Amino acid sequence: MVGVPKPRRETRSMPVVAMVGGGQLARMTHQAAVALGQTLRVLAENPGDPAAQVSPDVVLGSHTDYAALREVAQGATALTFDHEHVPTDLLDKLVADGVNVAPPPEALVHAQDKLVMRRKLSELGAPVPRFTEVQTVDDVARFADQVGGQVVIKTIRGGYDGKGVVLADDTEQAVAAAERYLADGVAILVEERVAMRRELSALVARSPFGQGAAWPVVQTVQRDGICVEVIAPAPDLSDELGAQAQQLGLKLADALGVVGVLAVELFETTDGALLVNELAMRPHNSGHWTMDGSVTSQFEQHLRAVLDYPLGDTTARAPVTVMANVLGAPEIPAMSVDERLHHLFARMPDVKVHLYGKGERAGRKLGHVNVVGGIGDRADAEGVAALRERADRAAHWLSHAQWTDDWNEHTADD
Known part of the structure; x- marks a missing residue:
């Protein structure tokens, strides 16, 4: 008697999530993905990056290279982030190409650009420190005098872990910090020091x-x-x-x-x-x-x-x-x-x-x-x-x- 093979059970393939950045956040997200029966695909700059050490699905490349972003997103259910530093124009292009970017660029920009974030939160009625955009050092001096001298100078993009932030105790310090940033062509804002x-x-x-x-x-x-x-x-x-x-x-x-x-x-x-x-x-x-x-x-x-x-x-x-x-x-x-x-x-x-x-x-x-x-x-x-x-x-x-x-x-x- 010839045995009849049992039909194979159809199984739904597990979704793929791609993450831009190979740091510790991607590494720990990969650990969570394993428990869910998934593999996190990672865009890492170096094979020794924390997430690249543990994920079997790694694309090597820069977050500023559209070809690398497109490669890591290929076939993924969603593209997400280990950091917020991907240029906005590249994210818009990914969305136009049909990539499910999560969070979407119109949301992520509020974590990338502090001035956009401050303006939007003010519009929504969310409580924020008083702030102003800086075009010249006169803007800083005026604002510092208005709030009593103690202010914070922040780069509008790119700062993290204390980088891109200067605490000024008086107007003179605030102006000096602003001069250094503006001389380097760095966009900044100034806000009040909060008690x-x-x-x-x-x-x-x-x-x-x-x-x-x-x-x-x-x-x-x-x-x-x-x-x-x-x-x-x-x-x-x-x-x-x-x-x-x-x-x-x-x-x-x-x-x-x-x-x-x-x-x-x-x-x-x-x-x-x-x-x-x-x-x-x-x-x-x-x-x-x-x-x-x-x-x-x-x-x-x-x-x-x-x-x-x-x-x-x-x-x-x-x-x-x-x-x-x-x-x-x-x-x-x-x-x-x-x-x-x-x-x-x-x-x-x-x-x-x-x-x-x-x-x-x-x-x-x-x-x-x-x-x-x-x-x-x-x-x-x-x-x-x-x-x-x-x-x-x-x-x-x-x-x-x-x-x-x-x-x-x-x-x-x-």
Whole structure:
């Protein structure tokens, strides 16, 4: 008797998401894609870039080269971003060629161009610091005198991690900073220095269907313009102000037509108001805590959103989660990263480590750690302080091979 082969079951091929940029955000988005049965296609400049090290589907090229952009987008369900630096005219051309760019160029420009963003948010009635465009240094002097001298000079495009931002304490400093930028042909704006209590971040996501989701509002801690720590949720944030920040994020995502994750960086002023500082339309440093502290990480959510899947649950898994960035030490330690990991895990086995595959360099973001509060951890000031100390201790050890509390890994009993 001849056996009759069973008919093969038809399977739907999984969608392809392409991401412009091969940095750590693309690397962690690829990790989320693997869990969803997908592969993230990456446009990376170098084979050693963080995402290029792990993704089997890599196009090497520049984000300013249309041919490279077209190649990475070929056959992809959606094209999204690890950074916002793709020229707007190239994005418009991609859309005209039928590429599903998510977020679309008309949304992304608000994360690329600070002046466009400030004007649009003002038009929408969103709270922003007072600002003005700068054509000449006289514009800066006039504005600085108007607001009391303390201002911020910002490049309209291209600044990040403190780059392209100058804090001026008086009109003379503001004019000097503006002169340097204008002499180099760099477009700038000037805005008032805000009397703030702290910086917050409202992270939300939006799908093409229009579904929105918001994570708990977090506090971000900056040092030299770089985020070094995130506390989720923000301590001592009233339910009213937290809800206001989340609703603002969702409103902006909808009004701007965002597809994917949107980070709304906020100032909480000393009188309890919220002002929008920056926008990012991609996974963001302030959302790294979600990898271990939320039911759905920002990276999975970004993929869900750009593919128009139903969005995931954003509930926090613990009363408090603290993220600390691992920044390169001034001098590279003699101890290998592998040995540092060994000692960290021996002493702090609950710490979740995420390294980016980068070479060590002073101040460089090499990775981050998440410390998720357990059942016995408290969300009051003392409990939050304890978790922050542990996160800082772990991150500092990984970057410096030194314990902040002078613990000796070779002689200690515990």
